[in-house]
Amino acid sequence: MTNVMSTNINLFEFPEPTMISVNGIELEVFEAGKQNKGKPIVLCHGFPEHAFSWRHQIPILVKAGYHVIVPNQRGYGKSSRPTEVTDYDIEHLTADLVALLDHYGYKDATFIGHDWGANIVWNLTLLHPKRVNKVINLALPYQERGEKPWIEFMEEVFGEDFYFVHFNRQQGVADAILDKNTGQFLRNLFRKNIPPVPPEPGMLMINLARAEKPLGQPIMDESELAVFVSAFESSGFTGAINWYRNLDRNWHLLADVNPIIHQPTLMIYGNRDMIPKFERLAEFVPNVDVVSLDCGHWIQQELPEETNQAILKWLEQH
Numbered sequence: 001m002t003n004v005m006s007t008n009i010n011l012f013e014f015p016e017p018t019m020i021s022v023n024g025i026e027l028e029v030f031e032a033g034k035q036n037k038g039k040p041i042v043l044c045h046g047f048p049e050h051a052f053s054w055r056h057q058i059p060i061l062v063k064a065g066y067h068v069i070v071p072n073q074r075g076y077g078k079s080s081r082p083t084e085v086t087d088y089d090i091e092h093l094t095a096d097l098v099a100l101l102d103h104y105g106y107k108d109a110t111f112i113g114h115d116w117g118a119n120i121v122w123n124l125t126l127l128h129p130k131r132v133n134k135v136i137n138l139a140l141p142y143q144e145r146g147e148k149p150w151i152e153f154m155e156e157v158f159g160e161d162f163y164f165v166h167f168n169r170q171q172g173v174a175d176a177i178l179d180k181n182t183g184q185f186l187r188n189l190f191r192k193n194i195p196p197v198p199p200e201p202g203m204l205m206i207n208l209a210r211a212e213k214p215l216g217q218p219i220m221d222e223s224e225l226a227v228f229v230s231a232f233e234s235s236g237f238t239g240a241i242n243w244y245r246n247l248d249r250n251w252h253l254l255a256d257v258n259p260i261i262h263q264p265t266l267m268i269y270g271n272r273d274m275i276p277k278f279e280r281l282a283e284f285v286p287n288v289d290v291v292s293l294d295c296g297h298w299i300q301q302e303l304p305e306e307t308n309q310a311i312l313k314w315l316e317q318h
Helices: 058-063 090-104 116-127 150-158 163-169 173-180 182-189 201-210 222-235 244-253 304-317
Strands: 003-006 009-013 017-022 025-032 040-044 067-072 109-114 132-138 265-270 288-293
Touching: 017 090, 025 058, 025 090, 040 090, 040 116, 058 067, 058 304, 067 090, 090 116, 090 244, 109 116, 116 132, 132 304, 150 163, 150 244, 163 173, 163 201, 163 244, 173 182, 173 201, 182 201, 182 222, 265 304, 288 304
Parallel strands: 040 067, 040 109, 109 132, 132 265, 265 288
Antiparallel strands: 003 009, 017 025, 025 067
8 A cells, every 4th residue: 555654663564455255245454464373453443544544553563473454444445335324333343343353263352443443342342242352442432321322412412513413413414525525624634733622613524624724733644644535535434424323323232231341451542632531431341451642532643652652561461
């Protein structure tokens, strides 16, 4: 795909993708460290990202002895983009990862997730606990299942213009705006130090797509950004946004699931992130360690060396 400089590695060539048939779809998968067979670690990207967001972590994990598996999850990159919205619910998304382990012949693996990828990893651990041996999540803490479905709750608290709600109530509107302004949207989004409460936070995604003067400093150079832009110009944003459109459905699907995660877990926060820390995390994840880094939301891309050090130190201890 491209060559990028990476932490503690002089020059790292991002792996070439392989299309793998799993769970009735095809996933575009990037892997490295095949020689480390038997120590799988699966990296799960967030919204609106790509497997390439883990470019700084892949080489150091391979060097540490891991077989690193990085899928573009359904709706992203060249992976399948089903047309039915419900095909992006939590059962489908977690089943994709289970089937990926089956493909490689692994009974379990360590999973690392960022943003929406963290949400998938939390729920994979709840729904398929025997397939996850350790959890490392960035940015998005465990989401407690409250008394009301998530979108219904967010609409009451944040209003109908909050982007989670807007994605659900105005289907197709945000998709078209982001598709039309892909480069500008991603260039404006992938930045450091965006204010904790940006102007009109409810319409954040659409505002970022339309903003001519971006806030903060970029977290990547133009050649790296081009990987994301090219991928979304090809795939569009609908598949990715459909993950949001299943939040209330997911709330119902998780009704009878034991909410406690017992696996050893590392939670990495960015102190400048708009997403708040979950103060009751240990109630639901009793074996959790918490690390906070001085960065915003794009933790592993903003502070790759510090992120790598935190991950490696924790893995060595567990």
